[in-house]
Amino acid sequence: MEHTQQGISLAVSTVIFALRPHPETGLSTPWIPLVRRITKPYEGRWALPGGWVSPEESLADAAARNLLETTALKPAYLEQLYAFGEVGRSPDGRVVSIVYWAMVRPHEAERAAEGENVRWHPADHLPKLAFDHNAIVEYALWRLRTKVGYSRIARAFLGETFTLAELREVYEAVLQRQLDPANFRRQVEGSLVPTESRVSGGRHRPPRLYRHDESIELVDNGPLASP
Amino acid sequence: MEHTQQGISLAVSTVIFALRPHPETGLSTPWIPLVRRITKPYEGRWALPGGWVSPEESLADAAARNLLETTALKPAYLEQLYAFGEVGRSPDGRVVSIVYWAMVRPHEAERAAEGENVRWHPADHLPKLAFDHNAIVEYALWRLRTKVGYSRIARAFLGETFTLAELREVYEAVLQRQLDPANFRRQVEGSLVPTESRVSGGRHRPPRLYRHDESIELVDNGPLASP
DNA sequence: GAAATAGTGTCTTTGAGACAATATATG
DNA sequence: CATATATTGTCTCAAAGACACTATTTC
Secondary structure, three states, X not given: OOOEOXXXXXXXXXXXXXXXXXXXXOOEEEEEEEEEOOOOOOOOOEEOOEEEOOOXXXXXXXXXXXXXXXXXXXXXXXXXXXXXOOOOOOOOOXXXXXXXXXXXXXXHHHOOOOEOOEEEEEOOOOOOOOOOHHHHHHHHHHHHHHHHXXXXXXXXXXXXXXXXXXXXXXXXXXXXXXXXXXXXXXHHHOOEEEEEEEOOOOOOOOOEEEEEOOOOOOOOOOOOOOO | OOOEOOOEEEEEEEEEEEEEEOOOOOXXXXXXXXXXXXXXXXXXXXXXXXXXXXXXXXXXXHHHHHHHHHHOOOOOEEEEEEEEOOOOOXXXXXXXXXXXXXXXXXXXXXXXXXXXXXXXXXXXXXXXXXXXXXXXXXXXXXXXXXXXXXXXXXXXXXXXXXXXXXXXXHHHHHHOOOOOHHHHHHHHHHHEEEEEEEOOOOOOOOOEEEEEOOOOOOOOOOOOOOO
8 A cells, every 4th residue: 555654644535426317217417437446455345436646646636537537527617625544444554545526528428447446336325335336425415416507517518519408407307306498598698699400300399409608616625716 | 753654644623713802903802822832843833733643533523622731721612624735834844734623612712721832812913823823713714704605613612601792703803804783683593503501791781692503513523424 | 170299478486585573681 | 851772563565386388390
């Protein structure tokens, strides 16, 4: 195990969210990729993707690199969640984990390397994970739901253009409740740019496509970022 | 310098807030204690109190211990702020700092050990600090102001009992604007327990004393805390 | 035209805030 | 009683939500 001269190891892990249909209800719901541990503490258990921080990379870079290496995913949004450093959280030495959380677009999520040791799970129905990772995912879910309520990050789950129905379905998937289409439109319309395109093909009035207002930053660069 | 086997040092620092009169306006405003650096990187500069994390203590314990050692203060509220880990933030090796922020009561703040190398400063008018500490204080101030708006932490600046005017002055000091006494009363009254005591002595109608609703937790135990 | 969703209009409720009015202490 | 703050009352405005209604496409 790598560790500091202090005898403390510094790790980075990431809770990666993508939206997929729920296995039972079929409704869109958050999923996360987990990695099966192949080394000693908690061997065989599912865990959050992560690894050690190297001296030449920032914490966010370490999170992004690790995410790419273990799942081949590039996140549309990445934000620091919390630093977990309780003494007994790893049975095998002292580990402080800086945990990030991320959102990936559905097209990106399909490319995710899935296999024997990497698999997606519905975030609200996880097996018993290694370390304190169950509690960490709970907290990340809480942060996702809270932040969707007061910011515009929900659109990180979508592509370049989208209909209001698609955006509403993202909110419904995250918040796990139905939203009124009429009221929803009024709430988000001001921060969206309408395009001239519409989506035809459905057996109903074709909806307009919208685009993100580019003046709104999607990536969280942390408190030190200059605006 | 202590550092990990990874070659990364793990530090803890704390932004400690107490309310005192502003040197110019005389109005109550947030102050923070700073420590003068007596060792090489940024020697002579003011910096946030902090130190290295030892393997036997949690991050929050390390913050509280360090706070006690350098300023002799016990916080009424302590919460993790952010983990700062940019590569170049210390000119002398790689340092990752887990930063906490704290609130202390006025009675406690008076006991603070002040001297040549420890001094209180108004948080909105600081000298050029060591490392990235100016930006960190900015962020802590932002967190304090934001959180006062949607939670009940403001009362961590007060003692056991207090009048509504005293509580309102805390909000006014943090938010830096006047609040209507009538509307303020209605907003906070539901979460306070009225006592039978009143404060006499002023040349006006004596105000009632209130107490915290004990069912509301003041200390932030982090996302892993079981409720 | 039937079905289905897109999109608009309107009413109610709720909370924040401005501000007037009344209450009760001290000197 | 004058003064000063405590405390209550009332009005306005804005946002959220419920829900009726109109629009436009495919089949």
